[in-house]
Amino acid sequence: MTAPAIELKGISKSFGPVHANKDIDLRVMPGTIHGIIGENGAGKSTLMSILYGFYKADRGQIYIRGDKTEIADSQAAIRAGIGMVFQHFKLVQNFTVLENIVLGAEEGAFLRQSLARARTLLKELSEEYELHVDPDAKIEDLGVGMQQRVEILKALYRRAEILILDEPTGVLTPSEADHLFRILEGLKREGKTVILITHKLREIMEVTDTISVMRRGEMTATVNTADTSPEELAELMVGRKVLLRVDKTPSKPGEVVADVKNLRVVDSDKVERLRGISLQVRRGEILGIAGVAGNGQSELLQVLGGMQDATGEVRINGEPIDLTGTKSDARTRRARGIGHVPEDRHHEGLILNFHAWENVAFGYHHAPEYNSGPLMDNRAIRQDAEAKIAKFDVRPANCWLEAKSFSGGNQQKIVIARELEREPDLLLVGQPTRGVDIGAIEFIHEQIVALRDQGKAVLLVSVELDEIMSLSDRIAVMFDGRIMGERLPSETNERELGLLMAGITDTDREHSVAEIEANLAHVAGKVV
Template sequence: MTDAQSDSAPYAIELKGISKAFGPVQANKDISIKVRKGTIHGIVGENGAGKSTLMSILYGFYKADEGEIFINGTLTPIPDSQAAISAGIGMVHQHFKLVENFTVVENVILGAEDGALLKPSVAKARKLLTELAAEYELHVDPDAIIEDLSVGHQQRVEILKQLYREADILILDEPTGVLTPAEADQLFRILGRLKDEGKTIIMITHKLREIMDVTDTVSVMRRGEMTATVKTADSSPEELAELMVGRKVLLRVDKSPTKPGQTVLQVRDLVVHDEQKVERLKGVSFEIRAGEVLGIAGVSGNGQTELLEVLGGMIAATSGEIVLNGDSIDLTGAKSDGQSRRKRGIAHVPEDRQREGLIMNFAAWENVAFGYHHDPKYQKNRLFMDNAAMKRDTAEKMEHYDVRPPDPMLQAKNFSGGNQQKIVVAREIERNPDLLLVGQPTRGVDIGAIEFIHKQIISLRDEGKAILLVSVELDEIFSLSDRIAVMFDGRIMGERLPDETNEGELGLLMAGVTKGAA
C-alpha cells in the first residue's frame, strides 16, 4: 500500500474518548486513536502507560468506563472477547494461549468448533490451514504437538488461530520477545504479507528499532494518555523515546573500552541434570575476568537459567568445576547455597524478579534486607535485627536508584515492574560483589529504567567487577557486553567480540547452526 493509498484508506479502528480506572488508578484517560485499514500501527510507552489496558478494552477483556469503539466506521460495543472475535478482531498474546499437549489443528479449532462432532471441524480446519499457510507463509504441520514446536512455530499457530476465525484486525503484544533474530525477520515478512492482503495490525512493543522497521504509524502513550501519533517515516527512535519518557534518553550505553584484570570466575565442563534427569547443561566452560561483562545470548530455555541457578547456589550440579578467585566452589549443594555464595562475593539478580527476587506481599525494606539480614549494620544485638536501620538503608537505596514511589513501607507488589527491578538491582549491586550474576536485567522494564539499570551495570564493571549477563535481548547483549557467548541446547556454541560479529551470525548460533554447518 502506497502512502497515498494509506492516507485515503478508511479507518479499521477508531477509539473515541476511552477512559478506564482501576480504583484510584486512572489507566486510560480520554484516549482517542485512529488506525487505517491495511496498515501496521505501533503502540509504544513505558510500563504503566496504559497500552495493554487499551488493547484489552479493544479485545473485550475490559469494559471501558467511558468512550466508544468504531470498527470499519460502525459503532461496535465490545463487552467481551467473543464480541471482539465476531467483529473481526484477533489478539496474539505475549505469552501464547496454547494447549501444549494438543496438536496444531486441535488448538486452532478450540472454541471455534462447528458442532458436537469434532471430525468435520478437524477436516475443515486442516484444509483451511493448508490454504492459509500457502497464502501467508505460515507453514506448520497441522498434526504436530505444540510442545514439540519451536517458539517461532508456536507463534505461527497463534496467528493461524486468528486467521481461522476470520480476523481482519490483529493485535500483537510484544511479538518478538522470545524469538531469535531469524524468527523475528520471518514474523515481519508474515506481517508484511498480511498487510498486503488488507489486514490491519496493531503491534505493542518496547523495541523502537522494530517500530522503525515494521510500522507505518506509531502512537505514543504516557501515564494513561495518548501523547502523539506520527508517521513512522517522519520520526526517529530518539524522538519516540523522548515522547515516551518526557525527557531525552540515551538509547545506547556510553562506555569506555574494557580493561580486564585477573580471572574472577572459571567454569569448567559444567553438567546439570534437572529433577527428571534431563541434561540441561552439557559441559559448559568459560571464564570472566575483573572489569568485563560476559554476555550470554540465546533463546530462553537453552540452559541459561540453569547456569545462573548453579552459579547462584540455587541448584546443585551433576559434575564440573567452578572456581571463584582461585578457590573451588562446592557444587553438590551440601555445603553451598545462596547464602554462602553471597559471603564469597557473588551477587545475583535473578531472571524472574517476582518469583525469585522479591516476596511480593512484603515491604520494600524487608525485600532489600533479604539475603543480607546478617549484615552487622542490620543487627541491634545478637537477638534482634535493627528494623529502623534497614528502613533507613532502603530509603537511601531508593533515592540513589530513583525508585518510585520512594516508600520503604510499600509492599513490593504495589511497585511497577521497572521499580521492582530497581529494588532487586539496588540490593545486589550495592553489596559491592566481586561477581554479579544478572539475568534478563530489563525484562518488562520501560525505556527510562532500562537506561538507568544499564548505567549501573557498566559502573560496576568500571569498578573492576566481573559480570555475567544473561539476556534474550540482542540489543542489550551488544550494548553491554565486552565478550559474547551463545548458548543453544545446554552448550556454548561459540564466543565472539561485539565489534567482530552481527545479529545474523549470533542468530545462527542461537539456532544451533555453526559456521561450518551453515
C-alpha cells in the same frame, strides 16, 4: 475515503486512582501495519484489552469499519473481526494444532466434522500466508515460533480482519522474528489490518506503516514510520532525550574472578541443560551471554547463584566452590562474594507481599548489621532500606510499601540496590531490564557499568541482543546448553550472533533457513 478499520474516540479507563488510559484517540487504516509503542505501564495493554473486550472503558466509543461497536466480551470482539495474539500463548499443550485451532469455535454436535472443516480451511490459510504448521503436531512438541503461528492461525480461522499482536518477538530469535514480519507483510497484502504492540524500537521501525506512541496513559503522537527515527520515538515515549547507547569506556580486564570449567546440569526429566560450559570472567569486564531464552542461560545463573546443583568445577578468585551439598546454597555463595540479580524478580528476586524494607534484607538477612542477638533488627534494616531507596532513586520512596506496589523499573532498582551495594566480586545479572521502562533502563545500565569500573566482574545474561551488544565487553553465545562461540562486540554484528544463537557456527553457514528452524524447534520443544 475508506473508513478506518478501527477508530477509538475518547477512550478512558481508570483503576482506582490510576488512569491507565486517558482520552485516547486512535485511527488505524485498513490494510496497514500499525505499531503501538510505549513504556511498560503506559497503557498499551489496557487499551488492547478494551478493544478485545476484557475491560470495559469508562468512557469513549469504538468504531469498527465505521460502525459504532460495543465490545462487551472477547466473543463480541471476535464477531467484530478482531483477533488477538497474546504475549503468553493461550494454547492447550497436549492438544494438536488442529484441536487448538478449533477449540471454542466448534460447530455442530460432532467434533469430527469441525475438525475436517478446519483442516481444509487451515490448508488454505497456511498456503495463503506462508503459515506452515503441521496440523497434527502436538503443541508441546513445537517451538515457540511455531506456537505463535498457531495463535495467528487461530485468529484467522475465526475470520479475523484485524490482528493484534502483543510483544510478539519477545521469545523469538532474530531469524524467527524476520519470518514473523514476512507473515505480517503477507497479511497486509491480503488486506488485513495488523496492530503490533511492542517496546522494541528497531523492529517497529522495520515493519510498520504508522506508529502511535503512548506515555502515561495518553496517546502522545501518531507518526508515519517513514518520517521518524528511533531517537525521536524514544523521546516521545519517555518525554525527554534518552541515551540509546550505553556510555562506557573500554574495559580494562584484570585477573580472573570466576573460572568455570565443564559445567553440567541434568534436570529432573534427565535432560541435559548445561553440556559442559567453560568460561572466565575477569575483574573490570562485563561478559554478556546471548541466546534465545531456554538454551541454558537460566541454569548457568542458577548454578552460579547457588540455586541449583551441578557437576564441573567453578573457582571464585582461585578458590573452588561446592556445586552440590549443603555448602552449595545461595547463602554460601553470597559469603563468597557473588551477588545475583535474578532473571525473574517476581518469583526469585523479591517477595512481592513483603515490604520494600524487608526485601532490602532478602538473602542478606543473616548479615550482622541486620540482626541484634537472636532477633532481627528491623529498625536497622529500615534505615538501610531508606538509604538505598534514596541512593537508587526508587519511587515512591516509601519503604513500607509492599514490593508488588512498585513499577517494574522500581522493583528492579530495589534488587539492584540490594545486590550492588554489597560490592560483590562477581555480579550475576539476568535480564536486568526485562519489563523495565526506558528511563530506568538507562539508570540500571549505568549502575552495572559503574560496578565494572570499580574492578568487579559482571556476568550478564539477556535475551535482548541490543542490550548484550551495548553493555558487554565480551559476548558468549549459548545454544542448547553449550557455548557456541565468543565474540567482541566491536567485531561482530547481530546477524552473526543471530546465527550462533540458532546453533550455526562458521563451518556450516550454508545450512538452509528451514534447517535452522527445525533445529530451533527441536531445542524449544525440549525446553517447553
